[in-house]
Amino acid sequence: MKPRVIIYKKVDQQVLDYIQNTCEVVYFENLDSQNYPEFLQELKKAQGILGSGLKVDKHLLDQSPELKIVCNSSVGYDNLDVTELSKRGIMATNTPEVLNETVADTIIGLMLSAARRMPELDLLVKSGQWTSSMGETWFGVDVHHKVLGIIGMGGIGSAVTKRARFGFDMDILYHNRSRNEEAEQKFGATYCTMEELLRESDFVCLMTPLTPQTEKLMGEQEFKLMKKSAIFINCSRGKTVDEDALVTALKTGVIRAAGLDVFVQEPVQEDNPLLSMKNVVTLPHIGSATSETRLKMAMLAATNLVSGVSGKIPPSLIKTGVQVK
Numbered sequence: 001m002k003p004r005v006i007i008y009k010k011v012d013q014q015v016l017d018y019i020q021n022t023c024e025v026v027y028f029e030n031l032d033s034q035n036y037p038e039f040l041q042e043l044k045k046a047q048g049i050l051g052s053g054l055k056v057d058k059h060l061l062d063q064s065p066e067l068k069i070v071c072n073s074s075v076g077y078d079n080l081d082v083t084e085l086s087k088r089g090i091m092a093t094n095t096p097e098v099l100n101e102t103v104a105d106t107i108i109g110l111m112l113s114a115a116r117r118m119p120e121l122d123l124l125v126k127s128g129q130w131t132s133s134m135g136e137t138w139f140g141v142d143v144h145h146k147v148l149g150i151i152g153m154g155g156i157g158s159a160v161t162k163r164a165r166f167g168f169d170m171d172i173l174y175h176n177r178s179r180n181e182e183a184e185q186k187f188g189a190t191y192c193t194m195e196e197l198l199r200e201s202d203f204v205c206l207m208t209p210l211t212p213q214t215e216k217l218m219g220e221q222e223f224k225l226m227k228k229s230a231i232f233i234n235c236s237r238g239k240t241v242d243e244d245a246l247v248t249a250l251k252t253g254v255i256r257a258a259g260l261d262v263f264v265q266e267p268v269q270e271d272n273p274l275l276s277m278k279n280v281v282t283l284p285h286i287g288s289a290t291s292e293t294r295l296k297m298a299m300l301a302a303t304n305l306v307s308g309v310s311g312k313i314p315p316s317l318i319k320t321g322v323q324v325k
């Protein structure tokens with residue numbers, strides 16, 4: 001009998017076909033309040049699940065006695081209670097590396113957009129307000145030859161560093177849990193404390209995972225350490241930032257501008273003050289959202305799922321301490 005699995009996000013037909021070769025698939029193109037009870041029913045019999053963002057905690061796991069593997073189609077896995085998964089001997093996987101270059105492109109896009117005020121100027125042109133040559137009030141600031149500080153020099157941080165160093169002649173400072181010798185040797189990145197990075201960078205880019213240690217890593221004190229002319233970029237998770245402190249810093253000129261792909265609440269609430277600020281460029285959590293990369297992520301998640309339910313070690317197993325038999 002084929003192992004039964006649930007896919008709870010829309011995937012490409014070729015991904016579905018690949019999984020269906022090995023598994024009996026229950027397919028939900030998305031989860032909402034209407035189909036959630038049905039999903040919970042199916043979960044009772046499922047050996048594997050694949051999707052992104054579902055909160056997998058003790059409560060959910062109590063309702064999934066057959067589960068062997070949880071496969072995120074994302075690199076971040078703050079939606080998973082890995083301690084609880086590990087206790088129950090359930091494997092967890094994510095999709096690292098395949099999205100590094102695409103997310104790095106998004107981050108460079110946010111840096112350029114915020115520095116050169118592209119959304120503001122786009123709106124101005126399209127609304128017919130370009131009536132004479134653009135004066136100083138509309139000037140931006142340079143990106144090239146500035147100092148970029150990366151907090152979280154992992155896969156994505158390194159891909160941003162490569163672009164910034166070789167494409168924009170930027171000097172790179174970084175802060176990380178441990179030294180990243182490859183980033184130092186290949187791209188001349190300099191390791192420093194968080195405080196040094198915040199004081200010296202023209203652009204601060206936050207790229208850590210969301211963990212208890214990184215929740216609200218950027219708060220009032222951190223923004224105050226930054227240069228008044230500095231631009232803050234967040235493409236990690238909304239909760240790595242104290243959003244109220246960010247709003248105050250942007251409103252009161254503590255920092256110049258921000259580029260944000262992620263928010264504390266997603267989709268972002270209409271009345272979030274960040275949305276009405278001219279010095280903030282926003283994106284709807286689309287860091288990795290190109291057709292090519294999303295397909296690679298889904299295919300890697302599918303490979304993880306099929307491996308896991310077939311008793312093999314999945315290619316991107318998250319180290320939770322689970323012994324794979």
Ligand SMILES: NC(=O)c1ccc[n+]([C@@H]2O[C@H](COP(=O)([O-])OP(=O)(O)OC[C@H]3O[C@@H](n4cnc5c(N)ncnc54)[C@H](O)[C@@H]3O)[C@@H](O)[C@H]2O)c1
Nearest residue numbers: 075076152153154155156176177208209213235236287288
């Ligand atoms: N906006 C998006 O669409 C999008 C896309 C991909 C990833 N992400 C987020 O970006 C995160 C990073 O992705 P990645 O692939 O580069 O992961 P990664 O694991 O390769 O790199 C993360 C780095 O952060 C460092 N780190 C962890 N905790 C830290 C701390 N307390 N202080 C300093 N450094 C710390 C790690 O040592 C590591 O080098 C993901 O976990 C995810 O939350 C967002």
Ligand SMILES: O=C(O)[C@H](O)CO
Nearest residue numbers: 052073074075076288
């Ligand atoms: O973590 C990730 O991979 C991105 O946020 C996409 O969900």
